Amino acid sequence: MEKRVQEIVLRDSATPAIPNLEMGGNVLLTRLDEIVNWARRNSIFPLTFGLACCAIEMMSTAAARFDIARFGMEVFRASPRQADLMIVAGRVSKKMAPVLRQIYDQMPSPKWVVSMGACASCGGIFNNYAIVQGVDQIVPVDVYVPGCPPSPDALIYALIKLQQKIRTQRLGMLLELPTRPSPAIEQGDKTPALESHASG
Amino acid sequence: MNILRDVLKPIGKGLRITLRHFLEPKDTVFYPEERKEQFPRTRWRHVLLRYENGLERCIGCSLCAGACPVRCIYVEAAENTDTERYSPGERYAKRYEINLLRCIYCGYCQDACPTGAIVLREDYELADYTRDAFIATKEMLLEPLPVRDEVAEVAR
Numbered sequence A: 001m002e003k004r005v006q007e008i009v010l011r012d013s014a015t016p017a018i019p020n021l022e023m024g025g026n027v028l029l030t031r032l033d034e035i036v037n038w039a040r041r042n043s044i045f046p047l048t049f050g051l052a053c054c055a056i057e058m059m060s061t062a063a064a065r066f067d068i069a070r071f072g073m074e075v076f077r078a079s080p081r082q083a084d085l086m087i088v089a090g091r092v093s094k095k096m097a098p099v100l101r102q103i104y105d106q107m108p109s110p111k112w113v114v115s116m117g118a119c120a121s122c123g124g125i126f127n128n129y130a131i132v133q134g135v136d137q138i139v140p141v142d143v144y145v146p147g148c149p150p151s152p153d154a155l156i157y158a159l160i161k162l163q164q165k166i167r168t169q170r171l172g173m174l175l176e177l178p179t180r181p182s183p184a185i186e187q188g189d190k191t192p193a194l195e196s197h198a199s200g
Numbered sequence B: 001m002n003i004l005r006d007v008l009k010p011i012g013k014g015l016r017i018t019l020r021h022f023l024e025p026k027d028t029v030f031y032p033e034e035r036k037e038q039f040p041r042t043r044w045r046h047v048l049l050r051y052e053n054g055l056e057r058c059i060g061c062s063l064c065a066g067a068c069p070v071r072c073i074y075v076e077a078a079e080n081t082d083t084e085r086y087s088p089g090e091r092y093a094k095r096y097e098i099n100l101l102r103c104i105y106c107g108y109c110q111d112a113c114p115t116g117a118i119v120l121r122e123d124y125e126l127a128d129y130t131r132d133a134f135i136a137t138k139e140m141l142l143e144p145l146p147v148r149d150e151v152a153e154v155a156r
């Protein structure tokens, strides 16, 4: 189990950096990118993944007052096979971590992860043996939302940031997962990649 | 069975409620364009305050760091000298860092601070792409220096 998680961290923790669109790009794919990204970012189906109190705010984000239907995101899917976005809302216990990773693996690509709240992002108040100190140890996170819980507008702000990120992603980049080795390994540091995330 | 009384009338009754709610004023906050009203005691991103004369209120006492339930504040104090004076007291915070990601915005630091230096304001748009981006240093937290009256007049 530990080895597997570590491999995943090595392969995934480097979320693609946001390339500068104005710096040019592939001539053939640029226009196509724009159309595909326009479609992708305006029809994100989130996965119902409420784990704790943050989920209450996620629900109210989907309700009438804040209404993420305005961004085409109101269809919360119960099945990972139909979802594009995993909003990890709440604390992830060590027992939940393999489940979370499996559900992430079941989602079809392209997929994004928003880590909502202090607990999901870095452990929050639960700096103890039972809670994963940051969900980015198991899945690559695209946007972090601080707060306990983040208010619905803060979550919508994060989703708009995610839309901006999708806007700058390229078709090719999602197919080639980056294989940048973790800096800790490069420097010959013996601490496993998992530990280096745990603090902070 | 009476079709009119048992079927159409209840349906009409239900649809009337739907229609009434449809015509009511809407509650939706169109967030990026308009913001919902924030309550006066909303607690979001921290600000380190200054006195009117520009000196920092923070005296580097670390009481906020002690009160913080998640230990996300780091304070490193240094002595004020007569040539380099940052705060009216003996010491000032040389380094003052808050991990905004781990912070739970409880406001305990605000309650603990003896000089009222750290306050939580209503800036909630904090989401970002990397975890490193959430370490707020003293420079990011301090409110800008007040502009002196005569300077402000020249600028005007």
Ligand code: SF4
Binding pocket: A052, A053, A054, A089, A090, A091, A116, A117, A118, A119, A120, A124, A147, A148, A149, A150
């Ligand atoms: S960040 Fe706060 S509201 Fe969200 S799951 Fe953790 S304790 Fe609950």
Ligand code: SF4
Binding pocket: B064, B067, B068, B069, B070, B071, B072, B073, B098, B102, B103, B104, B105, B106, B107, B108, B109, B110
């Ligand atoms: S608001 Fe609470 S959690 Fe955040 S820095 Fe202050 S005391 Fe710590």
Ligand code: SF4
Binding pocket: B057, B058, B059, B060, B061, B062, B063, B064, B065, B075, B093, B112, B113, B114, B115, B116, B117, B118
């Ligand atoms: S912010 Fe207040 S409590 Fe914290 S170190 Fe400065 S003076 Fe002390």
